[in-house]
Amino acid sequence: xxxxxxxxxxxxxxxxxxxxxxxxxxxxxxxxxxxxxxxxxxxxxxxxxxxxxxxxxxxxxxxxxxxxxxxxxxxxxxxxxxxxxxxxxxxxxxxxxxxxxxxxxxxxxxxxxxxxxxxxxxxxxxxxxxxxxxxxxxxxxxxxxxxxxxxxxxxxxxxxxxxxxxxxxxxxxxxxxxxxxxxxxxxxxxxxxxxxxxxxxxxxxxxxxxxxxxxxxxxxxxxxxxxxxxxxxxxxxxxxxxxxxxxxxxxxxxxxxxxxxxxxxxxxxxxxxxxxxxxxxxxxxxxxxxxxxxxxxxxxxxxxxxxxxxxxxxxxxxxxxxxxxxxxxxxxxxxxxxxxxxxxxxxxxxxxxxxxxxxxxxxxxxxxxxxxxxxxxxxxxxxxxxxxxxxxxxxxxxxxxxxxxxxxxxxxxxxxxxxxxxxxxxxxxxxxxxxxxxxxxxxxxxxxxxxxxxxxxxxxxxxxxxxxxxxxxxxxxxxxx
Amino acid sequence: xxxxxxxxxxxxxxxxxxxxxxxxxxxxxxxxxxxxxxxxxxxxxxxxxxxxxxxxxxxxxxxxxxxxxxxxxxxxxxxxxxxxxxxxxxxxxxxxxxxxxxxxxxxxxxxxxxxxxxxxxxxxxxxxxxxxxxxxxxxxxxxxxxxxxxxxxxxxxxxxxxxxxxxxxxxxxxxxxxxxxxxxxxxxxxxxxxxxxxxxxxxxxxxxxxxxxxxxxxxxxxxxxxxxxxxxxxxxxxxxxxxxxxxxxxxxxxxxxxxxxxxxxxxxxxxxxxxxxxxxxxxxxxxxxxxxxxxxxxxxxxxxxxxxxxxxxxxxxxxxxxxxxxxxxxxxxxxxxxxxxxxxxxxxxxxxxxxxxxxxxxxxxxxxxxxxxxxxxxxxxxxxxxxxxxxxxxxxxxxxxxxxxxxxxxxxxxxxxxxxxxxxxxxxxxxxxxxxxxxxxxxxxxxxxxxxxxxxxxxxxxxxxxxxxxxxxxxxxxxxx
Numbered sequence: 007x008x009x010x011x012x013x014x015x016x017x018x019x020x021x022x023x024x025x026x027x028x029x030x031x032x033x034x035x036x037x038x039x040x041x042x043x044x045x046x047x048x049x050x051x052x053x054x055x056x057x058x059x060x061x062x063x064x065x066x067x068x069x070x071x072x073x074x075x076x077x078x079x080x081x082x083x084x085x086x087x088x089x090x091x092x093x094x095x096x097x098x099x100x101x102x103x104x105x106x107x108x109x110x111x112x113x114x115x116x117x118x119x120x121x122x123x124x125x126x127x128x129x130x131x132x133x134x135x136x137x138x139x140x141x142x143x144x145x146x147x148x149x150x151x152x153x154x155x156x157x158x159x160x161x162x163x164x165x166x167x168x169x170x171x172x173x174x175x176x177x178x179x180x181x182x183x184x185x186x187x188x189x190x191x192x193x194x195x196x197x198x199x200x201x202x203x204x205x206x207x208x209x210x211x212x213x214x215x216x217x218x219x220x221x222x223x224x225x226x227x228x229x230x231x232x233x234x235x236x237x238x239x240x241x242x243x244x245x246x247x248x249x250x251x252x253x254x255x256x257x258x259x260x261x262x263x264x265x266x267x268x269x270x271x272x273x274x275x276x277x278x279x280x281x282x283x284x285x286x287x288x289x290x291x292x293x294x295x296x297x298x299x300x301x302x303x304x305x306x307x308x309x310x311x312x313x314x315x316x317x318x319x320x321x322x323x324x325x326x327x328x329x330x331x332x333x334x335x336x337x338x339x340x341x342x343x344x345x346x347x348x349x350x351x352x353x354x355x356x357x358x359x360x361x362x363x364x365x366x367x368x369x370x371x372x373x374x375x376x377x378x379x380x381x382x383x384x385x386x387x388x389x390x391x392x393x394x395x396x397x398x399x400x401x402x403x404x405x406x407x408x409x410x411x412x413x414x415x416x417x418x419x420x421x422x423x424x425x426x427x428x429x430x431x432x433x434x435x436x437x438x439x440x441x442x443x444x445x446x447x448x449x450x451x452x453x454x455x456x457x458x459x460x461x462x463x464x465x466x467x468x469x470x471x472x473x474x475x476x477x478x479x480x481x482x483x484x485x486x487x
Numbered sequence: 488x489x490x491x492x493x494x495x496x497x498x499x500x501x502x503x504x505x506x507x508x509x510x511x512x513x514x515x516x517x518x519x520x521x522x523x524x525x526x527x528x529x530x531x532x533x534x535x536x537x538x539x540x541x542x543x544x545x546x547x548x549x550x551x552x553x554x555x556x557x558x559x560x561x562x563x564x565x566x567x568x569x570x571x572x573x574x575x576x577x578x579x580x581x582x583x584x585x586x587x588x589x590x591x592x593x594x595x596x597x598x599x600x601x602x603x604x605x606x607x608x609x610x611x612x613x614x615x616x617x618x619x620x621x622x623x624x625x626x627x628x629x630x631x632x633x634x635x636x637x638x639x640x641x642x643x644x645x646x647x648x649x650x651x652x653x654x655x656x657x658x659x660x661x662x663x664x665x666x667x668x669x670x671x672x673x674x675x676x677x678x679x680x681x682x683x684x685x686x687x688x689x690x691x692x693x694x695x696x697x698x699x700x701x702x703x704x705x706x707x708x709x710x711x712x713x714x715x716x717x718x719x720x721x722x723x724x725x726x727x728x729x730x731x732x733x734x735x736x737x738x739x740x741x742x743x744x745x746x747x748x749x750x751x752x753x754x755x756x757x758x759x760x761x762x763x764x765x766x767x768x769x770x771x772x773x774x775x776x777x778x779x780x781x782x783x784x785x786x787x788x789x790x791x792x793x794x795x796x797x798x799x800x801x802x803x804x805x806x807x808x809x810x811x812x813x814x815x816x817x818x819x820x821x822x823x824x825x826x827x828x829x830x831x832x833x834x835x836x837x838x839x840x841x842x843x844x845x846x847x848x849x850x851x852x853x854x855x856x857x858x859x860x861x862x863x864x865x866x867x868x869x870x871x872x873x874x875x876x877x878x879x880x881x882x883x884x885x886x887x888x889x890x891x892x893x894x895x896x897x898x899x900x901x902x903x904x905x906x907x908x909x910x911x912x913x914x915x916x917x918x919x920x921x922x923x924x925x926x927x928x929x930x931x932x933x934x935x936x937x938x939x940x941x942x943x944x945x946x947x948x949x950x951x952x953x954x955x956x957x958x959x960x961x962x963x964x965x966x967x968x
Contacts, residue, residue, distance in 0.1 A: 092580070095769070095891070099573070102768035112764070279765070283593070283758065287583035288576070289890040409770040410576070410891030 015047050016372070021054055028055065028062035035063045035309025037302070037318075041070035041083060045317060046376035049337040052315030063314040066337065067301040071286055073123025073424075074379035078432035079335040081323045084298040085290075087422050089117070090124055091411045092285035094131035098407030100279070101132055101173045105403050108171045110277045111161065111257075113250040115176050117282045120244075121381045122177035123424065129392055130423040133399045133406045135172035136160055137392070140183035141382045150184050150220075150256070157253060158260040158270075160400055165272030167401060174253070178280075181249045190217045194232055195241045206233055225255045250278040291411050292418050296327050304332040321433060324426055327419075341375045388427040496528050497853070502535055509536065509543035516544045516790025518783070518799075522551035522564060526798060527857035530818040533796030544795040547818065548782040552767055554604025554905075555860035559913035560816040562804045565779040566771075568903050570598070571605055572892045573766035575612035579888030581760070582613060582654045586884050589652045591758045592642065592738075594731040596657050598763045601725075602862045603658035604905065610873060611904040614880045614887045616653035617641055618873070621664030622863045631665050631701075631737070638734060639741040639751075641881055646753030648882060655734070659763075662730045671698045675713055676722045687714055706736045731759040772892050773899050777808050785813040802914060805907060808900075822856045869908040 015024055028036060038048050045066045052064035068075045068082070071089035076082055093116055100112050114134075118124035122139040129137035136157060143153065157174065164172055182188050190213070197212035198204050210218055221229060231247045254276035264270035290298070297320060304318035316334040323330065382389055398404060412418045450462045496505055509517060519529050526547045533545035549556045549563070552570035557563055574597055581593050595615075599605035603620040610618035617638060624634065638655065645653055663669050671694070678693035679685050691699055702710060712728045735757035745751035771779070778801060785799035797815040804811065863870055879885060893899045931943050 092576075092891070095573075096577075096765040099766060099769045100764050103764050106768060277764065281765075283584050284577040284580050284760070284762075286580065287587060287888075288580045289888060407768075407770060410573070410893075412891075412893060412895070414896045415894060 015051055021051065024051065025055060025058050025060055028060050033062040035065055035306065037065045037067060037305045037309065039067050039069040041068065041072060041075040042377040042379045045075070045337055045340070046373055049315050049341060049375070049377070050373060052337070056314065063309040063312065063316075065305040065308050065313070065334070066317045067298070067305050068317060068319075069298065069301075071124070072118045072121060072379075073127070074119065074121040074381070075377075076380050077340050079319055079340060080317065081321060081428075081430045082297075082422075082425055084294045084301065085286075086123065086127075087293045087297075087425075088288050088291045088411065089285045090127040090131065090422055091291055091408070092288045093117075093124060093281050094128045094408050095410050096281055096284075097128055097132040097134065097173065097175065098405070098409065101134065101405035102407050104171050104173055105405060108169070110275050111170075111172050111174065111254070112277050112279065113174045113176070113254045114279045114281060115178055115180075115248070115250040117245075117285070118177050118179065119379070120179040120182065121379055122179060123382055125175050125177040126382050126388060126392060127422050127424045129175055129396070130388065130427075131406065131408050132173075132175075133395070133404050134175045135164065135400050137175040137396065138177070138180055139382055139389075140177050140179040141384055143180060144183040144185070145384055147185055149186055153184065154253065154256045154260050157257045158264065161257065161261060161272070161274055162264065162270050163401060165270065169401075169403070170273040170275075173405070174250075176249060176253065178245055178249070178282075181247050181252075182244055186216075186220055190220050191232070191242050191244075193217045198241075209233060225252065228252050245282070248278065248280065250280065254278050288411070292413060293323075293421055296330075297323065300330060300332055304334060307332070308334040321430065323430070324421060337377065338375075340377050342378050343375050344373060386428060388424040391423075391427050496532055502532065505532065506536060506539050506541055509541050514543040516546055516787065518546045518548060518786045518790065520548050520550040522549065522553065522556040523858040523860045526556070526818055527822070527854055530796050530822060530856070530858070531854060533818070537795065544790040544793065544797075546786040546789050546794070546815070547798045548779070548786050549798060549800075550779065550782075552605070553599045553602060553860075554608070555600065555602035555862070556858075557861050558821050560800055560821060561798065562802060562909075562911040563778075563903075563906055565775045565782065566767075567604065567608075568774045568778075568906075569769050569772045569892065570766045571608040571612065571903055572772055572889070573769045574598075574605060574762050575609045575889050576891050577762055577765075578609055578613040578615065578654065578656065579886070579890065582615065582886035583888050585652050585654055586886060589650070591756050592651075592653050592655065592735070593758050593760065594655045594657070594735045595760045595762060596659055596661075596729070596731040598726075598766070599658050599660065600860070601660040601663065602860055603660060604863055606656050606658040607863050607869060607873060608903050608905045610656055610877070611869065611908075612887065612889050613654075613656075614876070614885050615656045616645070616881050618656040618877065619658070619661055620863055620870075621658050621660040622865055624661060625664040625666070626865055628666055630667055634665065635734065635737040635741050638738045639745065642738065642742060642753070642755055643745065643751050644882060646751065650882075650884070651754040651756075654886070655731075657730060657734065659726055659730070659761075662728050662733075663725055667697075667701055670695075671701050672713070672723050672725075674698045679722075690714060706733065709733050726763070729759065729761065731761065735759050769892070773894060774804075774902055777811075778804065781811060781813055785815060788813075789815040802911065804911070805902060818858065819856075821858050823859050824856050825854060867909060869905040872904075872908050 015021060024036075027033075036051075038044050040048075045068075048064050048066045055062055055064060067084075068080050069085050070083040071085040073083065073086040073090075097114060100114065104110060104112055116124045116128060120140065122141055125137055125139055138153065142148075148156075160172070161170075164170070182191060193213045194209060194217075197209045210221065213221065221232070224232070228247065228251070232242055258274055258276065261270050261274045300320045301318045304320060308316050308318060313334055315337045317337055317340070319333045319335050321331045321333065409417075446462060446466070450459055496502060505517075508514070517532075519525050521529075526549075529545050529547045536543055536545060548565075549561050550566050551564040552566040554564065554567040554571075578595060581595065585591060585593055597605045597609060601621065603622055606618055606620055619634065623629075629637075641653070642651075645651070663672060674694045675690060675698075678690045691702065694702065702713070705713070709728065709732070713723055739755055739757065742751050742755045781801045782799045785801060789797050789799060794815055796818045798818055798821070800814045800816050802812045802814065927943060927947070931940055
């Protein structure tokens, strides 16, 4: 275990150095721990090693707190369970404190990059008054003003019940999910040379009038964060934008205006938090320990078995540890072609535009194909459970304080609520289908009655016809999935 | 259990309302949960109820996360154990993350009001590179520049070992412990009318030239926090001053100047945190559950036994729960006269100047006598252990990640390190003395030999003489203790 690398293996130099080390040490396998970014580079590295005659097999294990390294093959990345439990512990404490001292609105921004999985899970764990998800905001094309009005409505409704306190959760990707903010950020990234020599006026002059107006509307601390604090590639550092302060500020202004016109008579005092680094590197939950351990064993088995460019997988994660099923999936099975992202994933699109912090990026510079991050599925069971429950949370103070991670006792092996609610049966369904095909084959062996054969033929012709039409249709939309 | 009150019982109206409720409900006892502020008001309330012919007994249980409600009778307040464990969990995670990603200096400010008990305990738990204690800074009269230089020296020394990362802990009371900052805050409080009508220029004009120069030297976000965000009584809100950002900013400037003159060649990037509300209201540790439960039973027994104006006490807290000893202490035994604070406690002096947030104040408005908060004892075993260990921490990255609070398993009943190290034997020593006096009395009953009696007489005359001189001396310094 070499530790956390500062940067990804993507430059020619990195690849040459990696090749050399693999040869020098005669490595059978190189196991990378990471998310979609790591997986994307790993797939290309595997290819390059084969081309260079190196026999080291490249295997990825899905590890990331963000929760966006999942797909039909991979149910979760390890780290998500632990991070969500630590965040939920803190949110639970704040909610308890908040409804005890009854003085403040807490605006809490949660890590998680472009996707809102952490915010979703933490909301299901802690029952805040409001949770905003980037996918929801992007899907409904909510503007900044819409969001501020929604929040102000909640504050007013709660104030009518003499509750001038509450908890609002938001994901760090929110700011890039708000359409006009995404446009502004994109324009700023385009308007900045990246050489640190741009004046504020120069950058502003290069924006569209609309974005310039939005920029002037924003409070000065956000202006500073948008223009002055940049990543090494010159783009806006999303993690550094204090969306929680922005929303608290704008809600405060909206409420002041409502107060002036007699539509609000309560108090509003906000305290903002960013929960980021304090949950990463927590001692892992039992689930994450068991999961990472089994992924590691699967990775070793894959490398020893000669599989190259695979992601280790452990399925059936909802079940007791003893019922888990280890395996591997070729990375190419979960890759998309670059340039087709926008049509299929708004999260990936946002991240592609943004670039990303070293070590956990998504749409990767210069790669022809990559593993895309998964956003929260707005048709999924976890999101639907949130929608149903959130109606109750907003006025009834049904905060839940799940407490700290336990390593023994009745809750020690608890899974995330998201994992419990989501259906993960893609590969199980494939097995069921195989069994049904086998049964049809068995029923129609030579000697079977003619009527049986006719019905089977008729049925399968019709089915394959439908499938070929569906596949042609979906290929037009997304060639690799 | 009525919940957390928004304000203290100190106005005439509060007292009248309290009297009425006690009479209406024929209460035998009124148990207040709180710290030195609550205890101060409780003592006066007890007196007022007696004067008003109300038979309700007022009892206090020591509860506060800050750790400053302790003295020779009270070993700890409940809540401190839990809060320190949650803070230490988060600091431990950040230290692990920091020395894994090796990119940032984390400046973490911890709650705890004027005293630095939380910072001391968390440092003993997590082994940061640097911990600053307010009592140490005030005791050594360190200036802001001294502190910044010390921190910059640490960054330079670590950089020489290729370590451009680290963890710095500081207490929220630090800013008021730095002599020139305390003066500035005091002058600003004096220069502001409290009616919100003061212009910045008007306030600055009323400061001494020296404080005005210091003010101009401070970064603008601290200027804003000093001048614009005020408590209801007009004084500076210490909790809102981001000392962690101030120090990170000044250290950055100092390192830039050292870099310009070739004395520093590393990198310095700081991330700041304030760990406050997210640890309050955590589900309590086993220790705090057991302690609060026993204090509650002791309080009920005191009220039922007719004791008025007492603090419930449970002693021998280091020992297994079964060896704890419950009792009560008259509040008057731990009170000091107002106006004598400055000479005996710099923490109380700072807090007296500052006023305090509702619900946890210290030197209380208008009371002739009060229970003083305890600062970290710089002669105590816990601080000395810190001094010895801190030398090792600064360069060796011996970070400790204690993990989340456990409710079962081998660490579930762990006490704070401070409690384990401190000596709490005041009442035990009194018992020992009583036993020795009894032994002397027994040895000198009628019939004892003359030489024995002579030696005993001689010895006791000399001893009581010394004691009377010592008592007269200490009465001149502190009449109530």
